[in-house]
Amino acid sequence: MQQKIVILDFGSQTTQLIGRRIREMDTFCEILPYNKFPKEDDNIIGVILSGSPFSVYDKDAFKVDLSEFVGKYPVLGICYGAQLMAYTFGGKVEPAGSREYGRAHLQYFEADNPLFKGFEKDSQVWMSHGDTITQLPEGFHAIASTEQVKNAAYANPDQRIWAVQYHPEVHHSLQGFQLLKNFVVDICGSRQEWSAASFVDTTVKELKEQLGNDRVILGLSGGVDSSVCATLLNRAIGKNLTCIFVDHGMLRKNEFVKVMDAYKGLGLNVIGVDASAKFFADLKGVTDPEAKRKIIGRDFIEVFDAEARKIKDAKWLAQGTIYPDRIESLNITGKVIKSHHNVGGLPEEMHLQLCEPLKWLFKDEVRRVGRQLGMPERLVKRHPFPGPGLAVRILGEVTPGKVRVLQDADDIYIEALHNYVCEDGVALYDKVWQAGTVLLSPVKSVGVMGDERTYENPVALRAVTSMDAMTADWAHLPYDFLAKVSNDIINKVKGVNRVCYDISSKPPSTIEWE
Numbered sequence: 001m002q003q004k005i006v007i008l009d010f011g012s013q014t015t016q017l018i019g020r021r022i023r024e025m026d027t028f029c030e031i032l033p034y035n036k037f038p039k040e041d042d043n044i045i046g047v048i049l050s051g052s053p054f055s056v057y058d059k060d061a062f063k064v065d066l067s068e069f070v071g072k073y074p075v076l077g078i079c080y081g082a083q084l085m086a087y088t089f090g091g092k093v094e095p096a097g098s099r100e101y102g103r104a105h106l107q108y109f110e111a112d113n114p115l116f117k118g119f120e121k122d123s124q125v126w127m128s129h130g131d132t133i134t135q136l137p138e139g140f141h142a143i144a145s146t147e148q149v150k151n152a153a154y155a156n157p158d159q160r161i162w163a164v165q166y167h168p169e170v171h172h173s174l175q176g177f178q179l180l181k182n183f184v185v186d187i188c189g190s191r192q193e194w195s196a197a198s199f200v201d202t203t204v205k206e207l208k209e210q211l212g213n214d215r216v217i218l219g220l221s222g223g224v225d226s227s228v229c230a231t232l233l234n235r236a237i238g239k240n241l242t243c244i245f246v247d248h249g250m251l252r253k254n255e256f257v258k259v260m261d262a263y264k265g266l267g268l269n270v271i272g273v274d275a276s277a278k279f280f281a282d283l284k285g286v287t288d289p290e291a292k293r294k295i296i297g298r299d300f301i302e303v304f305d306a307e308a309r310k311i312k313d314a315k316w317l318a319q320g321t322i323y324p325d326r327i328e329s330l331n332i333t334g335k336v337i338k339s340h341h342n343v344g345g346l347p348e349e350m351h352l353q354l355c356e357p358l359k360w361l362f363k364d365e366v367r368r369v370g371r372q373l374g375m376p377e378r379l380v381k382r383h384p385f386p387g388p389g390l391a392v393r394i395l396g397e398v399t400p401g402k403v404r405v406l407q408d409a410d411d412i413y414i415e416a417l418h419n420y421v422c423e424d425g426v427a428l429y430d431k432v433w434q435a436g437t438v439l440l441s442p443v444k445s446v447g448v449m450g451d452e453r454t455y456e457n458p459v460a461l462r463a464v465t466s467m468d469a470m471t472a473d474w475a476h477l478p479y480d481f482l483a484k485v486s487n488d489i490i491n492k493v494k495g496v497n498r499v500c501y502d503i504s505s506k507p508p509s510t511i512e513w514e
């Protein structure tokens, strides 16, 4: 039996973080829409109710039948989850006099309550709510207070309910991880058995059962998710997996050859298709970013389909979809933030079933699984790279010549990120979520080289820190690093005479320039 914590999502921006924290304590958890509590599931050991943008008395507030789980499992309410339970059981929730937001300290907490095991006096917590619980229902009592908030946490031991009005999942709640661990491990009894090794064992077994002797097709992109997915499937079904890697001509310098070699080294059965001529021909004269994306998407599907059709008896299409892709697609507030990147478009008549073995994993877990499978570190740690590749990093028309210039500049930048080791021993490359170079081809500026005047393009360097690409901050790269990269690019790459560093965060900018 695989123990599981269910997190009911009431629409808070930090629900995913709760999930990540629980996985960090080697416990499996599933984030479900607030009204989709599973009817029959013997694996559940506890339930967490997330925060929400709503007030409990809003007319559209998300409500649930608490009897589906209260009394059956230990329950932890967070913020709105705490207010919802207090309100539903007959307590009072009212608008807070001033919005309770930011740092606060637990001036009092019930020291012998298992939720606060290991807590220090005045532990810092992070508040973010417009309402507050002014009166607790019968049978409930306060177990912690801050300067402003009397019922900062409460419990009902008979019904095995615990709740906090602050956000233990965010880093600003300094003992937040401890609190979640106290709940998951001590109160719910997690055996902490969820690990990359156990994931590989169970998934390989399940894939063998699910796929039997069927043939499976998978589109490789060179990225971490599809590569880990392929390696996992290879472990389960070996040669029955056929991978297709399409080179659209806009990959990084020597990427196609390097990645093909890495895949072969992993024992994967890969068909590499060089379709760059077709892509460049179709992109000729096109400058609009959306039109570029559409052409690349369409061409990719055409090339992939043509190869996939050659594998006559294929029954499955495997994809490296990961958990955040699905949570975002399922977002309960109805707003699609990022559309689910499917290979998509495979003709219906091929009747392929979808196989997505990584669909429960967060990005860092995918990397752990990759390591567990013995994949090379360079492949496992790769930064995300957009499907349309350098085409969205060349402003305006894409030509093979511009791609070569950008590849050369980008290669200098990325290699330098790998080679620059910080004081803590970690390479700069591993400190950033994603980095890349952008060719500002519609812009030309004057420079001087030797005695010659130059009139060439600038490139912009981009590096961001992020958890999931939904928001990102520009990375504060050291000046000496930037100085060296700029110098190397301008001296070595013909066609570039100026280097800029992009200091925009997302939002309001995006990571890619197009």
Ligand code: XMP
Pocket: 293, 341, 384, 385, 386, 387, 388, 434, 469, 470, 506, 509, 510, 511, 512, 513
């Ligand atoms: P933005 O530019 O929207 O990028 O901040 C967020 C993340 O998504 C990647 N990205 C793409 N990935 N196809 C992809 O597979 C695309 O068309 C695409 N556009 C952006 C981007 O590199 C970043 O990691």
